[in-house]
Amino acid sequence: xxxxxxxxxxxxxxxxxxxxxxxxxxxxxxxxxxxxxxxxxxxxxxxxxxxxxxxxxxxxxxxxxxxxxxxxxxxxxxxxxxxxxxxxxxxxxxxxxxxxxxxxxxxxxxxxxxxxxxxxxxxxxxxxxxxxxxxxxxxxxxxxxxxxxxxxxxxxxxxxxxxxxxxxxxxxxxxxxxxxxxxxxxxxxxxxxxxxxxxxxxxxxxxxxxxxxxxxxx
Amino acid sequence: xxxxxxxxxxxxxxxxxxxxxxxxxxxxxxxxxxxxxxxxxxxxxxxxxxxxxxxxxxxxxxxxxxxxxxxxxxxxxxxxxxxxxxxxxxxxxxxxxxxxxxxxxxxxxxxxxxxxxxxxxxxxxxxxxxxxxxxxxxxxxxxxxxxxxxxxxxxxxxxxxxxxxxxxxxxxxxxxxxxxxxxxxxxxxxxxxxxxxxxxxxxxxxxxxxxxxxxxxx
Numbered sequence: 001x002x003x004x005x006x007x008x009x010x011x012x013x014x015x016x017x018x019x020x021x022x023x024x025x026x027x028x029x030x031x032x033x034x035x036x037x038x039x040x041x042x043x044x045x046x047x048x049x050x051x052x053x054x055x056x057x058x059x060x061x062x063x064x065x066x067x068x069x070x071x072x073x074x075x076x077x078x079x080x081x082x083x084x085x086x087x088x089x090x091x092x093x094x095x096x097x098x099x100x101x102x103x104x105x106x107x108x109x110x111x112x113x114x115x116x117x118x119x120x121x122x123x124x125x126x127x128x129x130x131x132x133x134x135x136x137x138x139x140x141x142x143x144x145x146x147x148x149x150x151x152x153x154x155x156x157x158x159x160x161x162x163x164x165x166x167x168x169x170x171x172x173x174x175x176x177x178x179x180x181x182x183x184x185x186x187x188x189x190x191x192x193x194x195x196x197x198x199x200x201x202x203x204x205x206x207x208x209x210x211x212x213x214x215x216x217x218x
Numbered sequence: 219x220x221x222x223x224x225x226x227x228x229x230x231x232x233x234x235x236x237x238x239x240x241x242x243x244x245x246x247x248x249x250x251x252x253x254x255x256x257x258x259x260x261x262x263x264x265x266x267x268x269x270x271x272x273x274x275x276x277x278x279x280x281x282x283x284x285x286x287x288x289x290x291x292x293x294x295x296x297x298x299x300x301x302x303x304x305x306x307x308x309x310x311x312x313x314x315x316x317x318x319x320x321x322x323x324x325x326x327x328x329x330x331x332x333x334x335x336x337x338x339x340x341x342x343x344x345x346x347x348x349x350x351x352x353x354x355x356x357x358x359x360x361x362x363x364x365x366x367x368x369x370x371x372x373x374x375x376x377x378x379x380x381x382x383x384x385x386x387x388x389x390x391x392x393x394x395x396x397x398x399x400x401x402x403x404x405x406x407x408x409x410x411x412x413x414x415x416x417x418x419x420x421x422x423x424x425x426x427x428x429x430x431x432x433x434x435x436x
Contacts, residue, residue, distance in 0.1 A: 060286075062282075062283050063283060064280075064282060064283070065280050065281060065282070066323075066326060068278075068326070068327050068330045068331065069330060070326075070329065070330030090368045090371070094368055095326075096325075096326045096329035096330050096367060096368065096369075097322055097323070097325045097326030097329060097366075097367060098326070099366065100322040100325060100326070100362060100366050100367075101319070101322040101323060101326060103322075104315055104318040104319040104321075104322040105284075105315070105319060107314075107315045107318060108284060108286070108288075108313075108314045108315030108316070108318070108319060109286050111288065111314035111315060112286045112287060112288030112314050113286065131365065131366055131367055131368055131370065131371045132366040132367070134365065134366075136365045137362065137365040137366035139365075140358065140361040140362045140364070140365045140366065141362055141366070143358040143361060144318060144355065144358045144359055144362055146358070147349065147352065147354045147355040147357075147358045148315075148317065148318050148349055148350040148352075148355035148358065148359070149314065149315060149318075149349055149350070150308045150312055150314065150349055151314075152349065153308070153349045
């Protein structure tokens with residue numbers, strides 16, 4: 001058992017897989033957490049299990065009710081956008097409060113198991129403009145940890161680690177390749193069929209990233 | 219339909235019932251949210267339903283998994299403290315990250331239904347020393363809303379309202395009496411039997427509060 005423990009938010013996608021391998025490489029004993037929140041691409045949870053197994057880390061899947069919709073990622077009556085719009089508008093795949101809820105659970109779990117860090121694979125660049133993927137949000141959440149937990153009050157630090165935050169998708173893919181991430185096990189497509197649609201934002205950025213990194217996906 | 223909407227965190231206890239009636243009196247159209255988080259005193263959820271019905275407001279019960287324990291309120295292997303210890307130590311009834319998780323769900327729901335406020339009956343004085351009941355925590359969470367949501371980015375304010383934060387239990391009870399809160403429907407005891415134990419922190423402060431307010435409970 002390593003003496004540094006962390007919680008890794010593992011969605012089953014490429015970014016969180018790279019983040020898990022990065023945390024492991026940084027010497028952490030990693031406990032992974034995934035969420036079954038009614039996402040259209042629930043298939044990513046199968047990927048999360050395979051990735052956690054490949055990394056030799058335990059995974060806890062937390063089922064949560066976000067039944068009030070408000071996002072094309074959970075509401076099947078809303079359409080998934082076909083491609084990046086190019087506008088600065090936040091896309092319909094934004095799930096209100098999602099990363100805040102995910103981090104809150106990870107924080108509770110981290111406090112109970114005595115973890116000193118929470119790793120999340122968010123990145124601000126080269127992405128879809130989600131407010132909860134920006135550095136200022138993670139800074140604000142750190143203040144919540146400091147003020148709203150027993151750990152914070154007792155000066156036991158639980159940090160929020162966002163190792164990918166300023167990287168482009170191509171840089172993330174290159175980093176993952178160096179760390180030996182099993183890209184073939186990861187799932188990015190928002191639609192969640194049997195094979196990626198190649199058209200949604202998430203597929204678009206993944207394909208572009210591999211191309212720019214000069215690497216083959218899979 | 220009133221034009222101001224809010225989400226009220228309704229536990230079924232006395233404080234949140236007073237908060238709901240306060241929000242109504244302040245002119246809000248209130249949507250209540252309760253959590254089934256494996257609490258020992260799940261009986262409070264029955265109270266929450268009765269209180270919401272009495273106030274004529276809809277209630278959504280959200281079931282969440284906090285199976286990692288870490289609190290005598292969810293882990294039946296841990297004992298509920300018999301009485302306030304008098305020390306400054308955070309008691310074992312503290313549930314790691316609980317109010318952070320509750321607020322995160324309330325925030326997601328608020329963003330989807332277009333609510334402009336979240337009401338929570340936390341108070342810092344005359345209570346058990348929970349870090350997530352202090353004003354500095356709510357200030358930090360407000361920054362999370364500002365930075366981590368579409369509403370925040372688009373300058374649609376969702377405020378966190380803590381009308382009881384600086385009140386004593388006796389003041390809360392007096393306020394509740396003025397607002398017509400049906401105290402008899404509320405449930406405070408941490409043990410959750412058929413009648414209150416009269417010995418846990420929560421019973422202790424309730425009884426003391428009614429005595430100081432010069433009012434009869436029920």
